[in-house]
Amino acid sequence: MIPRILFLLSITIYFSQIFGQNIRRPKLIITYNTFFDNPISANKMSNISKMYFKDDNECIILKEFFNKTNDSIFSAMRSKNISEAEISYLKNTLLKTKAKMDEEFNYFNYLTNEYIMHIWDSESDNYFDVVDILQKIEWQVVDSFSVFNNQKLQYATGKDIMGTHYFAWFSNEIPISLGPKAINGLPGLIIKLSTVDNKNRKTDYRVTKIEDQPNELFDFTKYIFSKKRISQSEFTKKTEDQLKKLKLMEGKN
Numbered sequence: 001m002i003p004r005i006l007f008l009l010s011i012t013i014y015f016s017q018i019f020g021q022n023i024r025r026p027k028l029i030i031t032y033n034t035f036f037d038n039p040i041s042a043n044k045m046s047n048i049s050k051m052y053f054k055d056d057n058e059c060i061i062l063k064e065f066f067n068k069t070n071d072s073i074f075s076a077m078r079s080k081n082i083s084e085a086e087i088s089y090l091k092n093t094l095l096k097t098k099a100k101m102d103e104e105f106n107y108f109n110y111l112t113n114e115y116i117m118h119i120w121d122s123e124s125d126n127y128f129d130v131v132d133i134l135q136k137i138e139w140q141v142v143d144s145f146s147v148f149n150n151q152k153l154q155y156a157t158g159k160d161i162m163g164t165h166y167f168a169w170f171s172n173e174i175p176i177s178l179g180p181k182a183i184n185g186l187p188g189l190i191i192k193l194s195t196v197d198n199k200n201r202k203t204d205y206r207v208t209k210i211e212d213q214p215n216e217l218f219d220f221t222k223y224i225f226s227k228k229r230i231s232q233s234e235f236t237k238k239t240e241d242q243l244k245k246l247k248l249m250e251g252k253n
Contacts, residue, residue, distance in 0.1 A: 024054075026218045028210070030210055031210075032049045033208050034048070059107075059108050077090070100120040116130065136185070137160050146169060154188070167196075170187070171189050174188055175187070189207070192205065
């Protein structure tokens with residue numbers, strides 16, 4: 001009887017140690033608000049992303065989407081005498097899509113510079129991972145300063161080989177060389193950032209909250225990579241093909 005109790009006790013201790021290493025209080029949580037153009041229409045969209053730092057090297061990035069165009073879509077459908085049953089079906093579809101997208105995450109390893117996007121594919125109703133080699137940004141730090149939320153910020157501009165331009169305000173007081181979407185390379189945390197890609201699409205990011213040694217527990221074990229991996233170029237092509245289909249569908253309505 002005693003050996004069995006000792007065995008169960010050792011198993012309990014083992015698993016408590018394993019899970020205790022992964023279900024923990026994050027070292028740091030950084031919250032960003034993001035505003036960007038709808039890739040199909042002229043409407044603005046936004047989301048909130050949170051970076052949960054497991055330690056000095058690893059973090060999980062989660063997004064929560066807020067689509068500002070839903071009300072206008074439903075109003076336009078009613079003006080075309082589309083039935084409430086069809087509108088209700090669309091609402092349910094959007095809710096299901098949001099639930100799938102809420103399971104997405106990005107992973108960043110600060111030590112190895114590894115960045116992976118875990119993304120839901122609506123066509124296959126499955127998840128895949130984009131193994132992304134972060135684009136190196138050529139930064140130019142400017143002798144220009146500002147104050148945001150009582151923090152002194154310095155200005156920098158940058159460009160990567162894909163033709164995306166970066167306009168950043170960073171804090172030297174927070175010595176984390178990081179920003180939204182694991183954008184890095186500056187000597188401090190990026191607090192405000194605007195990017196303009198080679199198709200003139202603009203995205204704005206703002207830090208809204210920084211929690212050092214927070215009380216919140218975070219389950220790092222939940223975020224498991226997919227067996228299916230694609231390259232950044234494959235993902236870009238896939239995204240562009242999907243956007244073309246959506247634009248054609250909207251053009252028919």
